[in-house]
Amino acid sequence: MIKRIGILTSGGDAPGMNACIRAVVRTALYNNIELLGYLRGYDGIIDNQYVVMQRESVSNIIHRGGTVLKTARSPRFMTPAGMQQAVNNLQQSGVEGLVIIGGDGSFRGAVELSKHIDIKILGCAGTIDNDLVGTDYTIGYDTAINTVTDAIDKLRDTAESHDRVFVVEVMGRDAGLIALRTAIASGAEALLVPEMHNDMALLGERVRQWRKTKSSRIVVVAEGDEAGGAYKVADYIKSIVPDFDMRVTVLGHIQRGGSPTCMERVNASVVGYHAVKGLMEGRRNELVGIINREVVYTPFLKTVKHKETLDAGMEEMIRVLGS
Ligand code: F6P
Numbered sequence: 001m002i003k004r005i006g007i008l009t010s011g012g013d014a015p016g017m018n019a020c021i022r023a024v025v026r027t028a029l030y031n032n033i034e035l036l037g038y039l040r041g042y043d044g045i046i047d048n049q050y051v052v053m054q055r056e057s058v059s060n061i062i063h064r065g066g067t068v069l070k071t072a073r074s075p076r077f078m079t080p081a082g083m084q085q086a087v088n089n090l091q092q093s094g095v096e097g098l099v100i101i102g103g104d105g106s107f108r109g110a111v112e113l114s115k116h117i118d119i120k121i122l123g124c125a126g127t128i129d130n131d132l133v134g135t136d137y138t139i140g141y142d143t144a145i146n147t148v149t150d151a152i153d154k155l156r157d158t159a160e161s162h163d164r165v166f167v168v169e170v171m172g173r174d175a176g177l178i179a180l181r182t183a184i185a186s187g188a189e190a191l192l193v194p195e196m197h198n199d200m201a202l203l204g205e206r207v208r209q210w211r212k213t214k215s216s217r218i219v220v221v222a223e224g225d226e227a228g229g230a231y232k233v234a235d236y237i238k239s240i241v242p243d244f245d246m247r248v249t250v251l252g253h254i255q256r257g258g259s260p261t262c263m264e265r266v267n268a269s270v271v272g273y274h275a276v277k278g279l280m281e282g283r284r285n286e287l288v289g290i291i292n293r294e295v296v297y298t299p300f301l302k303t304v305k306h307k308e309t310l311d312a313g314m315e316e317m318i319r320v321l322g323s
Contacts (some may be wrong), residue, residue: 002120002279004034006050006095008100009067010041010074010109013256014126014140016264017067017101022058023272024099029055033282038093040070041102041111042077045086048093054101060264065143065257071102077109087117096120097279099272101139103127107300111285113279114127120284123300124271128256131175134298135289139271142264144171144255145181151251152186152218159216162245165237167219169230169250178255179222180318188218196315200227204240206323211241270295 007024009017028035034055039045051057052244090098092095097120102111110121116246125132128144148170159166168188172178176193183191190206204250210217219237221230230248238246260268271288274295278288286297 002033002096004036005097005099005276005279006036006038006045006090007053007069007091007099008038008041008044008101009069009071010106011071012127013065013067013071014105014128014138015065015143015258015260016139016268017071017126018058018061018064019260019265019268019271020101020124020126020139021067021069022062024276025053026056027225027273027276029053031149031276033276036093037069040074040082041072041106042074042086043072046076046082048089049222050093053087062269063259065259067101073105074109076210078112082270083112083116084204086109086113090117090119097122099124099275099279101126103129103138104132107287107303111300114285120279120282122275122278122283122285122297123287123303124275125287125289125303127140128178131173132287132289132303134287134296134303135271135290136291137263137267139264140256141177142164142267143258143260143300145178145185146261147255147258148178148182151187151249151254152182152188152220155249156186156216156218159218159247161216162207163216165182165210165217165219165244165246166235167221167230167237167246167248169221169223169248170178171251171255172222172224174224176222178218183220184318184321186218186220187321188220190217190219191318191322192219192227193219193222194224194226198225198227200236201282204236207237207240210244215306229273258323265283277297
């Protein structure tokens with residue numbers, strides 16, 4: 001029977017991480033498992049910085065964005081010396097299992113760690129980008145798309161009042177899922193994402209059409225799109241119609257903050273609970289995800305980043321609704 005485990009959050013923070021931490025802590029303590037909360041991701045293991053988590057450690061955090069354990073991307077963990085220090089510290093503290101909340105880089109780190117020490121590791125997908133195989137929704141994504149939709153709604157108000165064109169850049173690293181969903185939800189007139197081949201000539205044609213009626217227009221651009229970001233897209237539009245009144249908004253890190261949505265809190269709680277249950281069953285090196293409302297464990301090695309390919313119907317729908 002597993003007696004002591006650790007937990008950490010790694011990579012970019014995401015709303016809902018706290019709900020997941022809470023679920024892990026409460027499930028572990030309920031089952032008489034001691035829990036060490038490592039601070040600042042893998043750096044916490046290397047530096048032996050942890051908090052012994054109590055029931056109260058996670059009181060009143062389910063509704064808070066960010067992560068109470070803090071987070072970091074740890075270049076040190078990728079060095080032989082950092083890895084060895086982490087292994088030594090884990091061995092000394094008698095930790096038999098770990099729950100890692102993070103993105104694909106965090107899970108690659110977990111796979112590496114498990115080559116050096118016999119430890120059970122399970123992961124919960126925490127990233128606003130929703131770009132992992134093994135779960136329909138990563139922790140943070142639902143809140144982020146609601147934040148972005150709310151922001152674009154606000155931009156629409158001012159755009160409409162001035163008959164302006166707004167080019168809005170959203171996060172997602174090399175994935176365009178935040179852009180895709182929020183463009184549909186906010187009724188954007190155009191969308192540029194890495195998953196779709198962007199025919200700039202076609203966009204130019206659409207832009208010329210926009211001259212016929214005075215109105216607001218919203219163009220959503222994924223930060224990872226080949227067009228090179230909102231400012232470049234705005235320059236392109238301006239080169240076609242120089243007299244457009246245009247503004248660019250890069251939403252930035254506001255997308256990573258805020259109180260998690262109801263769905264976020266529920267999903268994060270479910271995967272956190274099942275991460276501890278999985279460790280108790282002896283599972284290791286897997287991501288705990290939710291696919292079609294079922295809890296599914298997927299080997300870390302298969303949770304590589306994915307680019308959702310859009311089916312032709314979806315592409316067509318986006319074009320029609322934005323026309
Ligand atoms: O992976 C989450 C994410 O917010 C991406 O969407 C974005 O590209 C990146 O992290 C930003 O990272 P940082 O917080 O290091 O600037």
